[in-house]
Structure formats: C-alpha cells, structure tokens
Amino acid sequence: MDVSNRIVEGFLRAVFPEACPVCGTGCDGPGPCGRHRLKPSDDKSRCGRCAAELPRGIPDGQRCAACARRSLRLGTVLTLGDYSERSPLRDWVLALKHGGRRGLAQPLGVELARRWRARFPEAESPLLVPVPLHFLRRIERGYDQAHLLATHLAAEANGTLCRALRRQRWTAPQGSALESREANVSGAFQLRTKHITQLKGRLVWLVDDVLTSGATLRACARVLRKGGARQVSALVLARAVRGKEPLDRVGG
Ligand SMILES: [Zn+2]
Ligand SMILES: [Zn+2]
Structure with missing residues (x-):
C-alpha cells in the first residue's frame, strides 16, 4: 500500500x-x-465447469449448455460470483488489484475457502497453486494478489500453498478475440521443477482473481498436468460476464 x-x-x-x-x-x-x-456464493446455482450462472431450478455444480458442448478443460471452476457492473465483487476486485488494498485478500480468501468447503465437504486438504504475475508487474504493484489469496485460502481451508508456476513472459491484458487470447498466454507459464514431486498424482487448485476467457487457466493447467498433476481445477474470485464489461480493464 x-x-x-x-x-x-x-x-x-x-x-x-x-x-x-x-x-x-x-x-x-x-x-x-x-x-x-458478500453474500455466500451469491445464492445462485453455477456451472461446475465454468461458473456461469445456471437457469433457476438447476442444481449448483451441473454443466451449463455451453459446457455440455465445449468445456474449459478444467475439472471444476468455483467463484464467489460475477464480475459485472452491478456486482459488489467488482469493487472488491478493483480495490484489491488496482487500489493497493492488499488487506482485502484475507476476507476474500476466507469466503472462497467457504465456497470450496460447501461444495466439497469431504475433500482432502487442497493443494493451491496461484496464477503468478510477471515479476515486473509484481514490483510495480508491490504484491501479487493471487498469491495473497492463495495464502489466506490455504490458512482457512487447511491447504498447502505451492508456487509451482512462474510467468516467464509479460502478457497483454485479456480482452480480444479468443484465438489471440490463447496465443497471448501460450508458453507464458513455466513449471518450477523443485515442485514437481508435490504435484505428482494430485488434484491441483489454481487460484486467480478474475476468470475472463479461461485462456490463462487453461495454459496453467496444461503446464501443471505435464508436471504430473492428475487433475486441475480453479478457485477464482469472480467470473467476467462477457458483453457487459470492458474485459481489458480486468487484465493483470
Ligand atoms: Zn459452463
Ligand atoms: Zn462499502
């Protein structure tokens, strides 16, 4: 700060x-x-694959129509809600990412841990891998918000923080066509080899602040699976609602 x-x-x-x-x-x-x-998980049923809001009456965790055709290629995506004009979450995320309010990572981490525990009451303690910032951006901001979130999540969910990924390339903020988003992040992440033994055969939870196209999570998941992770899921604060938000504002 x-x-x-x-x-x-x-x-x-x-x-x-x-x-x-x-x-x-x-x-x-x-x-x-x-x-x-913050209302607990904003009281809505959400798709278990992409966290999109489901039509009324469909239970939490089912697949949405889009994921029935094409999924994000991740195990599960859990969020606290939408990143939209009307959502209070947007103010939380902006204050945490661009307002220097690093202290907000604690209540948000606690809330995400609650969301995870409510969905998976029987799950083993999670292995949490934050989506890393490029080190230049971390220097500019003074902290890495996904790492802070993962730290508080680990404390609250009795999980293990594992900084298995490194961002080796500065990527432009997300927001353009899908193919260019994929190209933008492809090869941007690298495994820190000393963590390979921790990943072997495990279900890994990626931790990030905003889900836009999913290209970043997919790129990270690919690297983690190559490193031996059995499955990769994600815990993300908010899911950007396409068409209503200037997504490029969310990047980084
Ligand atoms: Zn879906
Ligand atoms: Zn307020």
Missing part, C-alpha cells in the same frame, strides 16, 4: 472506527457496508 492510501485508511479509521474495508463508508457495525457485503 502506498503512503497516500495508508494516510486515507488511517484517517477513515480515526473518523469511522467501523469503516467498510472496500469503500471506507462508516458502518453501524464491523465488516463491509450494505453494498459491499
């Missing part, structure tokens, strides 16, 4: 001891304001 953010945060805390962690509005009680309260 830079100095100006810290000053603003300190000021808000002095004036409003119970301020919303996202927008700083004074609240009656602890936690986020009314707009930024």
Whole structure:
C-alpha cells in the first residue's frame, strides 16, 4: 500500500472506527457496508465447469449448455460470483488489484475457502497453486494478489500453498478475440521443477482473481498436468460476464 492510501485508511479509521474495508463508508457495525457485503456464493446455482450462472431450478455444480458442448478443460471452476457492473465483487476486485488494498485478500480468501468447503465437504486438504504475475508487474504493484489469496485460502481451508508456476513472459491484458487470447498466454507459464514431486498424482487448485476467457487457466493447467498433476481445477474470485464489461480493464 502506498503512503497516500495508508494516510486515507488511517484517517477513515480515526473518523469511522467501523469503516467498510472496500469503500471506507462508516458502518453501524464491523465488516463491509450494505453494498459491499458478500453474500455466500451469491445464492445462485453455477456451472461446475465454468461458473456461469445456471437457469433457476438447476442444481449448483451441473454443466451449463455451453459446457455440455465445449468445456474449459478444467475439472471444476468455483467463484464467489460475477464480475459485472452491478456486482459488489467488482469493487472488491478493483480495490484489491488496482487500489493497493492488499488487506482485502484475507476476507476474500476466507469466503472462497467457504465456497470450496460447501461444495466439497469431504475433500482432502487442497493443494493451491496461484496464477503468478510477471515479476515486473509484481514490483510495480508491490504484491501479487493471487498469491495473497492463495495464502489466506490455504490458512482457512487447511491447504498447502505451492508456487509451482512462474510467468516467464509479460502478457497483454485479456480482452480480444479468443484465438489471440490463447496465443497471448501460450508458453507464458513455466513449471518450477523443485515442485514437481508435490504435484505428482494430485488434484491441483489454481487460484486467480478474475476468470475472463479461461485462456490463462487453461495454459496453467496444461503446464501443471505435464508436471504430473492428475487433475486441475480453479478457485477464482469472480467470473467476467462477457458483453457487459470492458474485459481489458480486468487484465493483470
Ligand atoms: Zn462499502
Ligand atoms: Zn459452463
């Protein structure tokens, strides 16, 4: 967090001891304001393959019509909800990624862990691999939000954090045609060989902030499977809703 953010945060805390962690509005009680309260998994049934909202009446975790034809080639994708104009999640994600509010990774990680546990109550403790930032972007931002999320997820879900991937190429933000998105990230990720023994035969959970086309997750999953992972699934904060959002704003 830079100095100006810290000053603003300190000021808000002095004036409003119970301020919303996202927008700083004074609240009656602890936690986020009314707009930024996260409802558990936003109360919607979502596709187990791509996390798209399902029509009413279809149980959570079933496949959507698009995934019945063509899936993201991942085991499961779990999110907290949509990244859309109306969604409070959008403010959380933007504050975490572009607003220097690294502290938001903790409540978001806890919420994602709850979502995971609710869907897989019997699952073994998860092996969590964050989708890495390029090191230049990490230096620019001061932290890597997916790594922070994975750290809090691991603490909450009794999982293991495994930084098995390295981003070796700076990729442009996502948002253009599907083929160019695939080309954009192909070869961008590399396995850190010292983690290969940890991956062997395991179900691996990738951790990221926003799912756009899925090209990034697919590229990571390919590398992890080559490294010996049995299956690759993903825990992502929010799923960008195509056609309603300027997706290129979400990149990085
Ligand atoms: Zn708020
Ligand atoms: Zn789907």
